[in-house]
Amino acid sequence: MYLRNAIIFSIGNELVEGLIVDTNSKYLSEKLKALGYYVVRIETLPDKLDILVERFRAGLLEADLLITTGGLGPTEDDLTREAMARALGRKLVTDEKIAQELVERALKYYGKAPESVKKQAMVIEGASVLNNPVGTAPGQMLQVNGKIVLLLPGPPAEMIPIFESIAQTIKSDDALYTRRIKTLGIPEAVLMDEYKDIIYSNPNITVATMASYERGVEVRLTGSITVKEEIDRVASELLNALGEHVYATDDDSIEDVVYKLLNENNLTISFAESCTGGMISSKFVDIPGVSKVYKGSVVAYSNEIKSSVLKVPESIINTYGAVSEECVESMAENVRILLNSDFSVAVSGTAGPTGGTEKKPVGTVCFAFSSNSFTHTITHHLRGNREMIRKRSTLLAFDIARRGILKWLRQREVSKE
Numbered sequence: 001m002y003l004r005n006a007i008i009f010s011i012g013n014e015l016v017e018g019l020i021v022d023t024n025s026k027y028l029s030e031k032l033k034a035l036g037y038y039v040v041r042i043e044t045l046p047d048k049l050d051i052l053v054e055r056f057r058a059g060l061l062e063a064d065l066l067i068t069t070g071g072l073g074p075t076e077d078d079l080t081r082e083a084m085a086r087a088l089g090r091k092l093v094t095d096e097k098i099a100q101e102l103v104e105r106a107l108k109y110y111g112k113a114p115e116s117v118k119k120q121a122m123v124i125e126g127a128s129v130l131n132n133p134v135g136t137a138p139g140q141m142l143q144v145n146g147k148i149v150l151l152l153p154g155p156p157a158e159m160i161p162i163f164e165s166i167a168q169t170i171k172s173d174d175a176l177y178t179r180r181i182k183t184l185g186i187p188e189a190v191l192m193d194e195y196k197d198i199i200y201s202n203p204n205i206t207v208a209t210m211a212s213y214e215r216g217v218e219v220r221l222t223g224s225i226t227v228k229e230e231i232d233r234v235a236s237e238l239l240n241a242l243g244e245h246v247y248a249t250d251d252d253s254i255e256d257v258v259y260k261l262l263n264e265n266n267l268t269i270s271f272a273e274s275c276t277g278g279m280i281s282s283k284f285v286d287i288p289g290v291s292k293v294y295k296g297s298v299v300a301y302s303n304e305i306k307s308s309v310l311k312v313p314e315s316i317i318n319t320y321g322a323v324s325e326e327c328v329e330s331m332a333e334n335v336r337i338l339l340n341s342d343f344s345v346a347v348s349g350t351a352g353p354t355g356g357t358e359k360k361p362v363g364t365v366c367f368a369f370s371s372n373s374f375t376h377t378i379t380h381h382l383r384g385n386r387e388m389i390r391k392r393s394t395l396l397a398f399d400i401a402r403r404g405i406l407k408w409l410r411q412r413e414v415s416k417e
Helices: 024-034 049-062 080-088 096-110 115-121 156-170 188-194 225-245 254-264 279-284 303-308 314-320 325-338 386-416
Strands: 004-011 037-045 065-069 092-094 122-124 128-130 139-144 147-152 176-183 206-212 216-224 246-249 269-273 294-299 343-349 364-370 375-381
Touching (some): 080 139, 122 139, 176 225, 216 225, 254 386, 269 325, 303 314, 314 325, 325 364
Antiparallel strands (some): 139 147, 176 216, 364 375
16 A cells, blocks of 8 residues: 655744644644545744745655645745745746735725735746635645645635645545544443454454544544445444444544434434533534524523522432532423423533542533433543543533434334334
8 A cells, every 4th residue: 555745834933832733734634644645744834934945845855745834824924935936946926816806805804905915816836726715815736746735824714625625636546545433431442352353354454543531432444445345344343333332433523423313303402511611512503504403501500500590409409419410310301391402411510620529529520311201310430630521521411412312212213113
């Protein structure tokens, strides 16, 4: 199996100084592998012309694909175009059509158009201009002695759609095929030991696992496109063997799965959140069209709101505490009625770093799923800092929703028989 080499250059003083995190390289590395490229190096470079030119020239000698992100804006320190032009020994030419469009856009949105916006219309001689549907700085693509050079903007919201628009154009003949199986409720070591006969049944398939506190355990099956059918076979067998431990496959997230279950069956859900503070709802509303299935939520952080808005009896809070299965059961049932949804999920826990007790230490989080026919509760004891506990709780909230909806749908099918 042969993969073409790729180098990613992430450009900007803000990256070098650690002021922002480079998420572009993670995204690109993952996508490029599927397109038949092996990322041999990721470099974070400052906004300095001489350094950029030197590193670009070095990259052109060893890689089949060069991708730069950042440095395409209108300011003096946006030097990617100039540096790549020098590295290639080519001229920069102003595209008057693009320049006029940039001026018109600036006037429309900002009421004025500084002369500097035209800098973004400077195109390397021989480059194809890549339309930016979100921002102002267009990308550029060049073919150089059989190599490909891509210049992409730095903001992920701009970089991603431009890259996706040309991904198939740069795809190698040796592209890889990958299946991803995402699980919860089964430790990585147990999964890989108990199902090793399935997972490692074909030596032509590369197996990788990734355990994440926020996303569970993911198994990746990768190989040449020529063994696609074998990869699908192994994935299918593993899916059947793991059952409900699998919460999603490939690019789907757990919230995507919950949304699809609801949407396909014309059902709705609501949330009652305490320690997650709206994080579950925020994740859910990232999905386009979620208003079809999502009624709303109540963030009942204080006991007062749990009692006054969600009608949790004070006797439950006084007897069992706000972090208890009795409390989340009441929260879930009452928010479902209050917001008139088919299902609901409630979460209450101690995210820390303070607030824990001997009986309920930091990381104790209670969950409830409510429907018109049953309510299910469960308590998890989570590890990590405050952010990790809240993110893990969000994942587990969607998982209890997924499992609860599937159980309800099975009950409905049985009742029809």
